[in-house]
Amino acid sequence: MTGVTCVLVGGGTPNYLGSVTVTVDTFSVPNLTRYGSEPPSYGSITPATWADSGLTISGLYYGIITVTSPTVYAVVMRITGYAPNAGWSTLTIAGNAYSRVDASYSYDGTYSSWVWSTTSTNPFGTTIGATKAVVWS
Amino acid sequence: MVLTIFYPANEAEWYAKGTAEGGTYFEVPAVFNPDGTCDTAATDAKVQQLILVLSMKS
Numbered sequence: 073m074t075g076v077t078c079v080l081v082g083g084g085t086p087n088y089l090g091s092v093t094v095t096v097d098t099f100s101v102p103n104l105t106r107y108g109s110e111p112p113s114y115g116s117i118t119p120a121t122w123a124d125s126g127l128t129i130s131g132l133y134y135g136i137i138t139v140t141s142p143t144v145y146a147v148v149m150r151i152t153g154y155a156p157n158a159g160w161s162t163l164t165i166a167g168n169a170y171s172r173v174d175a176s177y178s179y180d181g182t183y184s185s186w187v188w189s190t191t192s193t194n195p196f197g198t199t200i201g202a203t204k205a206v207v208w209s
Numbered sequence: 210m211v212l213t214i215f216y217p218a219n220e221a222e223w224y225a226k227g228t229a230e231g232g233t234y235f236e237v238p239a240v241f242n243p244d245g246t247c248d249t250a251a252t253d254a255k256v257q258q259l260i261l262v263l264s265m266k267s
Binding site for chain 2: 103104135137139140144146148157173174175176177178179180181185187189
C-alpha cells in the first residue's frame with residue numbers, strides 16, 4: 073500500500089486586523105513635537121503586538137515638524153520588523169480614518185513605517201494620559 | 210543624499226517606489242498630471258517629506 077501524507081506547517085498571511093489602546097503622552101525637542109506613543113520612550117500601547125502578526129508596534133503618533141517651512145504634520149504608524157504594505161485597508165485613530173493607500177510606506181531593515189501627511193488634525197489630542205482606540209480594518 | 214526613484218508610468222501603477230540613503234525602501238502614492246503622467250516634482254516632494262518625517266528621531 074502506498075500513500076501520501078501532506079502536512080502543512082505555518083504559512084499563510086499574517087492577520088493585521090485588530091485593535092489596540094494608546095495611552096497618550098508627548099515628546100518634544102526643538103523642531104519636533106509628537107503626541108501618541110513610542111514605547112518605552114513615551115506613552116504606551118496595549119497590547120504591544122500588532123494583531124496576531126507577532127510584530128511589535130513601536131510607534132503610533134502624530135508629529136509636528138518645524139525644521140522646514142511650511143510645517144510638516146504627519147500621522148505615523150511604525151512597526152518593528154518587516155510588514156508588507158498590504159493586508160489591511162484603514163487605520164482608525166479615535167474615529168479618524170486613514171486609508172493605507174494614501175500612506176507613504178517604508179522599510180529600512182528595522183522598521184516598517186506608514187506616514188500620512190495631514191494638515192492640523194491631531195487624532196490623539198493633547199491630553200496626556202488620555203486613552204485612544206486604534207483599529208486596523 | 211543617495212535617492213533612487215522609479216516613477217509610475219500611469220495612474221494604474223499608483224506608487225512611486227525606490228530606495229533612500231542607507232537602503233531604506235519606500236512606496237509613495239504618486240502625484241499625477243491632468244494628462245495621467247506622473248508629476249515628478251510633486252512626487253519628489255512627497256518622497257522628501259517622508260524621508261524628513263522618518264529622519265526625525267525621538
